[in-house]
Amino acid sequence: MHGLINRAIERFVRDTYGRDVWGAVVRDAGLEFTEFESMLSYESDVTHRVLDALAANLNRPLPDTLEDIGTYLVSHPKVEALRRLLRFGGPTFTEFLHSLDDLPARAQLAVPDLHLPDLELCEHGADAYSVHCRGELPGFGHVIVGLLRALADDYGALALLEHKGTRDGCEIIDVRLLAAEHTRGRAFDLAARAI
Amino acid sequence: MTKGRAIQSGQAAPSDRLAAMMDVLCPMHVVLGDTGHLTHAGPTLLKLFADTPLIGARFTELFEVKRPRGDGSMAALIGRAGDKMHLRIRGGARTDLKGVLVPLPPGWGPEGGALINLSFGISVVAAVRDFGLTGTDFAATDLAVEMLYMVEAKTAAMEASRKLNLRLQGAMIAAEEQAYTDTLTGLRNRRALDYVLDRLAEAEQDFALIHIDLDFFKAVNDTGGHAAGDHVLREVARIMVEETRSDDTVARVGGDEFVLVLERLINPERVHDIAARLITRLSQPLSFAGQVYQISASAGSVLSCDYHQLDLGQMMLEADTALYTAKHRGRGRHIPFSRDLKKPDAVTAGHDDRVSGR
Incomplete structure (x- = not known):
């Protein structure tokens, strides 16, 4: 598993629940280190152990936590860079939805060895969509739910999202767009501020 | 529109x-x-x-x-x-x-x-x-917006890689530091000594090399055990560091063998003063766990400026010959190398003599 994914889980736990919880997760997962390295690769078993330990420590169903991770990735100030990269997907939430199919390829342009699950947007009529998510990361669909919910907010759109379960190894997410321009949303300036 | x-x-x-x-x-x-x-x-x-x-x-x-x-x-x-x-x-x-x-x-x-x-x-x-x-x-x-995305995404990825490189570099320096350190005394080890000597030879920088062997150290181990021996070695190391300058190299190259590299020294009297003062201090009684131990040290030295063509192997050999002579003449003394000292074939016998004298 790519270090970026493990590192994202770690940052989420540290920034949301604090270092003590992360310490407990590290211990329960049997890791021999306390920090994931974004640019290294890890056995996929490591990620599963961390997620199981996290669910046990928080005493919370894993899907709920995965959704929180998706929300965190868009809305937490510490990962603003990722929110910006996502917003390059399109000037409106609708256009962003239509760019979802390209998301794994976009990620790979930046980090060639980062393999995200395949995403496919299906349109079912006016403002009704479903996102199909298929790949090596079971539960990734829940992350997408949290991510899309936070992005809808970010764009100022009002959307209903629901994870409809897994069919033939494919996670299905229902997206209902109630209002494309519900609020002003958060600003997105194409030009990055000086780093 | x-x-x-x-x-x-x-x-x-x-x-x-x-x-x-x-x-x-x-x-x-x-x-x-x-x-x-x-x-x-x-x-x-x-x-x-x-x-x-x-x-x-x-x-x-x-x-x-x-x-x-x-x-x-x-x-x-x-x-x-x-x-x-x-x-x-x-x-x-x-x-x-x-x-x-x-x-x-x-x-x-x-x-x-x-x-x-x-x-x-x-x-x-x-x-x-x-x-x-x-x-x-x-x-x-x-493709302008895609290009802006690429620039930003690559910048973020490069930043993550740069941080990893910094951490790896820190780890490498720590590992190298460890590889060049004698873990018991904290002095440099033989690898570090070789590195320092090569560097000096390459830079054609003059230096003095003093080879030191402790006298009666075996007795410390025999009577006080390894804990006492380790304590004495650490004390010896501390004294050697105190008696040398910060840019000199003090290396432990064997059980109770040490090599000092004193950079920029070309004066034989200065070298003798340093060696003699060091031997005097090493000959003071040391105590550990209620026991008092009496050791001493023998030393042989060479000066790089005495060689027309610098040959590190020959310098080490001749420093060893001088050290052997110091042992042979009654220990607790420093002998600078000179041509009239015994040749290496006698050194083999000398080593046995040294071992029996510990």
Whole structure:
């Protein structure tokens, strides 16, 4: 598993629940280190152990936590860079939805060895969509739910999202767009501020 | 949207319909009349020149044509139709543009006029910042926004890689430090000594080398055990560091064998003073766990400036010969190497003698 994914889980736990919880997760997962390295690769078993330990420590169903991770990735100030990269997907939430199919390829342009699950947007009529998510990361669909919910907010759109379960190894997410321009949303300036 | 209405209108003149189409396809295009003055400009260009009226202005007064060079006349511009143009916006922040010109067919616009499409090329990152451009300022098919994404994504990825490199470098320095350190005493080890000697030889820097062997150390181990032996070695190391300068090298190269490298020393008396003072201090009684231990030290030295051709192997050998002589003459003393000392074949026997004397 790519270090970026493990590192994202770690940052989420540290920034949301604090270092003590992360310490407990590290211990329960049997890791021999306390920090994931974004640019290294890890056995996929490591990620599963961390997620199981996290669910046990928080005493919370894993899907709920995965959704929180998706929300965190868009809305937490510490990962603003990722929110910006996502917003390059399109000037409106609708256009962003239509760019979802390209998301794994976009990620790979930046980090060639980062393999995200395949995403496919299906349109079912006016403002009704479903996102199909298929790949090596079971539960990734829940992350997408949290991510899309936070992005809808970010764009100022009002959307209903629901994870409809897994069919033939494919996670299905229902997206209902109630209002494309519900609020002003958060600003997105194409030009990055000086780093 | 006005753009859309204009395209659909069947009433408008062909030139207006062309301009409306081009506004969507190429929002940075201009239409020039036969005198080289603008008759139309795309919406993104209008945004770039917010404070400057464009219509009626002369193209070459707004843009400097850097390549191909010409006299700036309309004829010269049309003469290079289809060629890539390198342009710069006159005044304001430096903004370089790429462009290409096509002559207008009769009836499509001003007679003898031309259409020039412009793009930012590689300066797009700065232009987006300088002019506050958004995604809608670029044609839907333009790769500019993808390029901005790439720049930002690669910058973030590079930053993560840079942080990893810094951490790895820190780990490497720590590992190297460990590889060059004698873990018991904290002195340098033989690897470090070899490295220092090679460096000095390469830099042709003069130095003195003192080879030191403790006397009666075996007795410490025999009576007090390894804990006492370790304690004595640490005390010896501390004394050696105190008696040398910070840029000198003190290395433990064997159980109770040490080598001192004193940089820039060429004076035999200075070397003797240092060795003698060190031996005096090492001959003071040391106590550990209620026991008092009495050791001493023998030393042999060589000076690099005594060699015409620096040979580290020979220097080590001759320092050892001098050390053997010091042992042989009753221990607790320093002997500088000289040619009349016994040759290495006697040293083999000397080593046995040293072992029995510990």
